Amino acid sequence: MLRVGYPAKLDPSFLDVMPPGVELIALPDDLDHEIAVDVWIPDPLSNRAVRVWPYLRCVRLVLSMMAGTEWIPGTVGTHVTICNAHGAHNIATAEWTVTAILAVLKNLPLFLDIQQSRNWRRRKEADAAYERITGDRRPLHPPVMQEELTAKKVLLVGYGAIGKEIERMLAPFHVAITRIARTGRTDPVVHPVGELDALLPDAEIIILILPLTEQTHGLIGSAQFERMRQGALLVNAARGPIVQTDALIEALNAGRIRAALDVTDPEPPPEDHPLWRCPNLLITPHIGASTPEFARRSLQVAADELRRYMNGEPLHNAVQLAV
Amino acid sequence: MLRVGYPAKLDPSFLDVMPPGVELIALPDDLDHEIAVDVWIPDPLSNRAVRVWPYLRCVRLVLSMMAGTEWIPGTVGTHVTICNAHGAHNIATAEWTVTAILAVLKNLPLFLDIQQSRNWRRRKEADAAYERITGDRRPLHPPVMQEELTAKKVLLVGYGAIGKEIERMLAPFHVAITRIARTGRTDPVVHPVGELDALLPDAEIIILILPLTEQTHGLIGSAQFERMRQGALLVNAARGPIVQTDALIEALNAGRIRAALDVTDPEPPPEDHPLWRCPNLLITPHIGASTPEFARRSLQVAADELRRYMNGEPLHNAVQLAV
Numbered sequence: 265m266l267r268v269g270y271p272a273k274l275d276p277s278f279l280d281v282m283p284p285g286v287e288l289i290a291l292p293d294d295l296d297h298e299i300a301v302d303v304w305i306p307d308p309l310s311n312r313a314v315r316v317w318p319y320l321r322c323v324r325l326v327l328s329m330m331a332g333t334e335w336i337p338g339t340v341g342t343h344v345t346i347c348n349a350h351g352a353h354n355i356a357t358a359e360w361t362v363t364a365i366l367a368v369l370k371n372l373p374l375f376l377d378i379q380q381s382r383n384w385r386r387r388k389e390a391d392a393a394y395e396r397i398t399g400d401r402r403p404l405h406p407p408v409m410q411e412e413l414t415a416k417k418v419l420l421v422g423y424g425a426i427g428k429e430i431e432r433m434l435a436p437f438h439v440a441i442t443r444i445a446r447t448g449r450t451d452p453v454v455h456p457v458g459e460l461d462a463l464l465p466d467a468e469i470i471i472l473i474l475p476l477t478e479q480t481h482g483l484i485g486s487a488q489f490e491r492m493r494q495g496a497l498l499v500n501a502a503r504g505p506i507v508q509t510d511a512l513i514e515a516l517n518a519g520r521i522r523a524a525l526d527v528t529d530p531e532p533p534p535e536d537h538p539l540w541r542c543p544n545l546l547i548t549p550h551i552g553a554s555t556p557e558f559a560r561r562s563l564q565v566a567a568d569e570l571r572r573y574m575n576g577e578p579l580h581n582a583v584q585l586a587v
Numbered sequence: 588m589l590r591v592g593y594p595a596k597l598d599p600s601f602l603d604v605m606p607p608g609v610e611l612i613a614l615p616d617d618l619d620h621e622i623a624v625d626v627w628i629p630d631p632l633s634n635r636a637v638r639v640w641p642y643l644r645c646v647r648l649v650l651s652m653m654a655g656t657e658w659i660p661g662t663v664g665t666h667v668t669i670c671n672a673h674g675a676h677n678i679a680t681a682e683w684t685v686t687a688i689l690a691v692l693k694n695l696p697l698f699l700d701i702q703q704s705r706n707w708r709r710r711k712e713a714d715a716a717y718e719r720i721t722g723d724r725r726p727l728h729p730p731v732m733q734e735e736l737t738a739k740k741v742l743l744v745g746y747g748a749i750g751k752e753i754e755r756m757l758a759p760f761h762v763a764i765t766r767i768a769r770t771g772r773t774d775p776v777v778h779p780v781g782e783l784d785a786l787l788p789d790a791e792i793i794i795l796i797l798p799l800t801e802q803t804h805g806l807i808g809s810a811q812f813e814r815m816r817q818g819a820l821l822v823n824a825a826r827g828p829i830v831q832t833d834a835l836i837e838a839l840n841a842g843r844i845r846a847a848l849d850v851t852d853p854e855p856p857p858e859d860h861p862l863w864r865c866p867n868l869l870i871t872p873h874i875g876a877s878t879p880e881f882a883r884r885s886l887q888v889a890a891d892e893l894r895r896y897m898n899g900e901p902l903h904n905a906v907q908l909a910v
Contacts, residue, residue, distance in 0.1 A: 273728030308729050329729075355737050359760075363693045366686040375871040376699050382863040384855030387872040394879075405596030406631050406652075406882050409874030414678050436756045437682075532707030540705040548698040549710040551732035556717075559729050 266574065269301035269320065271312070278559045281567040283574060295319045303327060303573075305566060310335045324586065325573055329562035330553070331357070331426065332503055333583050334476045342587045347569045350581040351425055352561040353553040357473070358429035360552035361501045364524035365469055368497055368546055369411040397522060397544055398495040413437045419444065419467035421483075422474030422502060423454050430471060430501075442467070446479070457483075464491040469499065476503035484508065489515035497522045501552055504529030509539060516542035526552040589897065592624035592643065594635070601882045604890040606897060618642045626650060626896075628889060633658045647909065648896055652885035653876070654680070654749065655826055656906050657799040665910045670892045673904040674748055675884040676876040680796070681752035683875035684824045687847035688792055691820055691869055692734040720845060720867055721818040736760045742767065742790035744806075745797030745825060746777050753794060753824075765790070769802070780806075787814040792822065799826035807831060812838035820845045824875055827852030832862060839865035849875040 265287045270279060272290035279288055289301055293312055300322040306313035308329045317339055326336055326346045331353045336346050367373070371390050378386045391407035394400070402408055414437045420427055423445040431441055442463055448456035455463060460483070464470070470492070474480055484498070485508040492498070492515075500507055504527040515521045522544040531550065533539045539547070569581055579585075588610045593602060595613035602611055612624055616635055623645040629636035631652045640662055649659055649669045654676045659669050690696070694713050701709045714730035717723070725731055737760045743750055746768040754764055765786055771779035778786060783806070787793070793815070797803055807821070808831040815821070815838075823830055827850040838844045845867040854873065856862045862870070892904055902908075 271728065275725075275728065356733075356735055359689065359735055359737065360693060360733075363686075363689040363695070366682065367690055367695055370683060370686045370871075371874070372686070372690055372695060372871070373699055375874065376696055376869070378872060379863065379870045382856075382858045382860075384872045387874060390874065400879065402879070405594065405598065406877065408879050408881075409872075409877035410679075410683075412679055412682055412878045412880060414682065433759045436758060533705075535705045537705075540702065546699070547702045548693075548695070549701060549707045549732075551694070551698065551710060551713065554730065554732035555735045556723065556725070556731050557735060558731075 266303060266570075267301045267322075268303040268305065268570070269299070269323075270305040271307040271316075273307070274305075274559065278563045281560075281564050283567060283571045285574065286570070291316055291320075303570060305329065305563075306336070308562075314339055325570075327566040327569060329559070329566065332476065334503065337584050342584070344584070345573075345579070345582055345586040346584040347566070347579055347581040348583050349562040349565045352558070352565045354426050354429040356555045356558060357426050357501055357552045358433050360526055360548070361430050361471060361473065361499055362433045364499050364501070364526070364546060364548070365471075365497065366413055368522055368524050368544075369413055369416075371410045373546060396519065400495075413439065415439065417466055417468045418442070419463055419470045421457075421460065421470065421472050424474070426501070427471075427473045430473060439469075445474070461488065461491055464488055465493060467496060468493065469497045472498070472500045472502045472506055474502055474506065476506055480506050482506070482508050484511070486511040486514065489521060492521050494520060495522060497524065499523070500525045500527055503527050504531045513538050513542055516545055519543065524548075526550055589626060589893075590624045590645075591626040591628065591893070592622070592646075593628040594630040594639075596630070597628075597882070601886045604883075604887050606890060606894045608897065609893070614639055614643075626893060628652065628886075629659070631885075637662055648893075650889040650892060652882070652889065655799060657826065660907055665907070667907070668896075668902070668905055668909040669907040670889075670902055670904040671906050672885040672888045675881070675888045677749050677752040679878045679881060680749050680824055680875045681756050683849055683871070684753050684794060684796065684822055685756045687822050687824070687849070687869060687871070688794075688820065689736055691845055691847050691867075692736055692739075694733045696869060719842065723818075736762065738762065739791045740789055741765070742786055742793045744780075744783065744793065744795050747797070749824070750794075750796045753796060762792075768797070784811065784814055787811060788816060790819060791816065792820045795821070795823045795825045795829055797825055797829065799829055803829050805829070805831050807834070809834040809837065812844060815844050817843065818845060820847065822846070823848045823850055826850050827854045836861050836865055839868055842866065847871075849873055 268286045269289045269291045272292040295316050298319050298321050303325045304323045305327050328348045333348045390409045394408045416439050418439045418441045421444045423443045443454040445454045483506050509529050524546040526548045591609045592612045592614045595615040618639050621642050621644050626648045627646045628650050651671045656671045713732045717731045739762050741762045741764045744767045746766045766777040768777045806829050832852050847869040849871045
C-alpha cells in the first residue's frame with residue numbers, strides 16, 4: 265500500500281480522484297513527530313510545507329499542486345522525484361493576466377479611488393494621467409479616459425502551457441504578439457531569450473510567464489527597463505525574483521513604465537516596503553491561480569501522475585527525477 | 588455650401604475626414620448668439636450640447652459622435668434627421684464590459700484596497716467575501732481568492748453591434764451565452780425581451796447593452812433582481828435608467844447580487860447618493876467609450892454618413908428621419 269501524505273486542511277473530497285491501492289494520510293500543519301509516507305502532496309503555501317518536511321521519512325515522490333516548484337528541490341534534495349501540476353493553472357493564471365492588463369489600460373485603480381471619494385468629476389484626472397504615462401500629447405477635447413487593448417503590441421516572455429493560454433485569450437483583441445522562450449523555434453515563431461533586449465523597445469505590454477530558474481533570476485533589471493518604451497506595461501504572472509525589485513521601483517517612481525504584479529520579491533512585501541507606494545502599479549497578493557476550480561484540477565493532475573507512477577509508466581510532469 | 592457645426596473644443600484635425608463641399612463652423616460651449624448650420628455635430632457630453640442647441644438655426648441633420656442618442660429627439664424635435672455613430676464604440680465598450688466582468692470576478696476592488704493598506708495578509712478576506720456573495724460554502728482549504736470567467740453562464744441583453752462585439756471577446760472563455768433583443772430571431776438564437784424574466788434565474792452574469800427607449804426604461808427592477816441567482820453579476824454598459832436605481836441599491840445592500848456600472852441614474856450620482864456606498868459594486872464614471880481612438884472613429888462614421896446625405900443615398904445610421 266503506497267502511503268500518500270496530504271495537507272490535513274485540504275477538504276478530503278478533493279482526494280476522491282486518487283487511484284485505488286493508496287493509503288491517504290493527513291499531515292497537520294503543526295506536525296511534530298516523524299511519519300513515513302512514500303508520496304507527499306505539499307501544502308500549496310510553501311512556508312507551511314517547509315515546516316512539515318523535516319518530519320517526513322521515506323518520501324520518493326512529491327506531487328505539487330502548483331505550476332511553480334522552485335522551492336522544492338532545495339528542500340527535499342536530489343533523491344526524490346518532483347512533479348508539478350502542469351496544466352491545472354492555465355485558465356486561472358491566463359485569466360488573471362488578461363484582467364491585469366485590462367485593469368491597467370482601463371484605469372481601474374484611479375476609477376476605484378474616484379468611487380471611494382464619491383466625486384464623479386474627478387474623472388478628468390484620467391486624461392492627465394494618460395498623457396503623463398504615455399507621453400502622448402492629446403488635443404483638449406474629447407478627453408482620453410482609458411486605453412484599448414485591441415491592436416496593442418505584446419511581448420510574451422514564456423511560451424509554455426500558460427503562455428499559450430494567454431495568447432489564446434488575447435486573440436479577440438487582435439494584439440500583435442511576439443513570443444520569447446528559453447530556446448527559439450518556428451511555427452509559430454518563438455524567439456530565444458537572448459533576443460529579449462532587442463525586442464523590448466517595440467513592446468507596449470510585456471508579459472512574464474516563465475519558470476524561475478538560475479537563468480531567469482533577475483532577468484528584468486535596469487538595463488531592460490531602460491529599453492522599454494515610455495508607458496510600457498510590465499505584467500508579472502510568473503515569480504517575483506524574475507524582476508529586480510530595486511530596478512522596478514526606480515522605473516515606476518521615475519514615471520517611465522506601468523506594472524501589474526501577482527508576485528513580488530520579497531513576497532509578501534513588508535508594510536514599509538517602497539514597492540507599495542509606487543505609482544502606476546497594480547499589486548494582487550499572489551491570487552492568480554486560487555479559484556474554486558483550482559484544488560480539484562490540481563489533484564486530478566496529481567492523481568493521473570500517481571497512477572502512471574504506480575504503473576511504472578513514464579511521468580508527464582516531472583520537473584526533477586530522483587537520482 | 589453645407590454648413591457643419593462642431594464643438595469648438597474638438598481638435599480640428601479630427602475633421603480632416605469630412606467630405607469636400609462643406610463649411611466647418613466651430614461652436615463654442617458658451618455660444619450666446621444665433622447661428623445657422625445645416626448639420627450639427629453635438630458635443631459628446633449632452634449637458635454641454637443642450638446649452639448650445641437653443642442658438643442653432645436651420646439644423647436638418649444631427650450627426651452624433653455617440654452610440655446612445657436618447658436625449659436628442661426631445662431636444663431637436665421631429666423635423667430633424669438624427670444619425671448615431673454606429674460601430675465607432677464597439678471595441679472600446681466591449682472591452683470595458685469584459686474588463687468590468689473580470690475585475691469583479693477577480694476581486695480587484697478588494698485587492699486594490701489591500702494594496703492601499705499594504706497588508707498582504709488581508710488576502711484572507713477574499714475567501715470570506717466569496718462565500719458570502721456566492722453562497723458557495725467552501726472547505727477550509729485551499730482558500731478561494733477569485734473566480735473564473737471561463738464556463739460562466741452569460742445573459743446578453745441587447746444584441747446590436749456592441750453586443751456582438753462583446754460576444755466575440757468572450758469567446759475564448761467558453762461562456763454559455765443566452766441572447767436577448769427586442770425581437771427574437773434564430774441563427775443564432777436570440778430571445779425576445781419578453782422572455783427576460785424566465786431567463787434571469789439561470790444567469791451568472793447579466794450584461795445590459797441595449798438602447799434606452801420607452802420600452803427599456805426601468806427594465807431591471809425589483810421583480811428582476813428577485814429572479815436573479817445569489818451572487819449574480821449585473822453589468823450595465825448601456826444607459827443608467829434601464830436599471831431602477833432604488834431596486835439596485837436594495838439588491839446590493841441585501842448582499843443578493845454584484846454589479847458593475849459605467850452608467851448610473853442619476854448620472855453623475857451626487858456625493859451623498861446611497862449608490863456610492865453599496866457593497867459588491869464597481870462604478871466607473873461613464874468612460875467606456877473614451878479611448879484615444881474614439882474621436883477619430885466617430886468622426887469617420889459621421890463623415891461617411893454626411894457623404895451619403897449629400898449624395899442623396901440612403902443613410903446607414905439614422906435613428907430618426909425628419910418628418
